[in-house]
Amino acid sequence: MPADRGQDASSLRLIFDKHTAVMMDERVTLVNIAFRMLGCAHEAEDVVHEAFARWFALSDEARREIRSPVAWLVRVTCRICLDQLGSARARRERYVGDWLPEPLPDDSRWGGTGRNSSGDPAERVALDDSVSMGMLVMLESVTPAERVAFILHDVFDLPHTEIAGIVGRSAESSRQLAASARRHLRSDRRRAVSTHQHRSIVSAFRNACEHGDLDTLIGLLDPQVTVRADGGGKVRAALRPILGPEKTARYFLGLLRNRFARELTEENVNGCPGLVSHADGEVNGIMAFAVRGGRITQIWVIVNPDKLHAWKGSGL
Template structure:
């Protein structure tokens, strides 16, 4: 499963051979990998199913010749994700408005097994830095090869020699790919606040929205704050980013006036303090919020109902 960045890498076969004897289901590992690659549970499901289909398409002799099933599946899953990332760029150019990664609640489980394996920890989304909305959004801006190299090395602990075989580059090239993605992340992480301060600022933002307190909103928002919304053409949303504290404050107060009866609750969103809006007892919007240097710098508002399915059955 994912690790803390900076630990030494081990050979892929060693990592997963040690775990194979105790893991109840390798699928959870593959789903956690694919989600970090693609930012979508639906796409991750498709990729993992494809990887398993390729495994079972092998002859019995071919499967017996493979030393580690999970290592083989990780390689195949990563290669399929690389192909998916390349084609996804063209698909997202046709997307209505901003495409944002899927928000995840703190107790999310992968959809296809939620009804049958509630007690299986391998089926739970592993929430860490690598699945925060800020990281997933940043990974959308790097090349597919950079994303794959970064996720495999910095999150899943694979050495560059193993990654080279997956992405079709030299180990040195893979090292550079991962380092390039890492530099993007490190610029943002330097000014990140601790979880308690993050939660306090999110709570104050919620209160200011509920009470229509424009001045407090301005004080909480960075002057260069960016607000991006994802409705996917299915729900009304801003088609372009909203930049600057005054515009952002007016936008959220305007939303509040239009939907006054909606409840706002504090939630864990991709492992960070965030907010959710409710209508008729159901979540219809999720806000992931980045706080740096004591102010809110980014808000990602997801209202596309296709990306909120996991919230309907989660235990928050």
């Protein structure tokens, strides 16, 4: 968050009443909601900043009439996100190459959803998975209303009676939206491996890349493996998906021959084992992986420098 925003927030704590101070303490949760909606950290920050700005623009009398300021902020944050999601498709049609969600390092800020552990586990998505690259990419394929209903119910445990007012539907329609998104997302979660096996396969991938071992690389890849790269037009990146084991293996070996990655380190990316590329002491790329049935099925490469701020210095 920019320093001036932090100063503004500190000043506002002193000016406004106790309810407002409580709301400011909920800011992390609001940013968590917005990030899962939008897949972009700085857009999530902007949305929450706008939601607070709308609260502070209300008259004292209007604020006093709001029974739950935090619930009001959640509704406003989600409605702004809905507007953003509605226009995102048009914006991304102008994006150079593939648009991918922002990769995040391990950080406690992105784990606080306030969700409890009750309910049928078969109807829930694991908390750690709610910000995984695979999940965020899959969420791009559902409608904005489905995305909002799913995230608020399955991740943040809000009842459908509250979600209904946000998406402008009945509670039953909200329930159906979340169920539709859940079915769509669950179809890609079959054959998922344990974190230990995922990490072992990513480690083997790194070793094969560093040793130029083409055959081993190909053996780690699913026959239908796909690579998508996001350079955003800022740096050179594949503009179209790379398909198949041999093309994928040669692509990554080519990156290392061109000294794109002078060092690869194994780090968690959005809560899952991944790789971080370094060149000249700077992070210049992030690789996230989906592993199914013991092989790598998807690789997402993010090299757009605008999406790497969280990996440099103090992060967001």
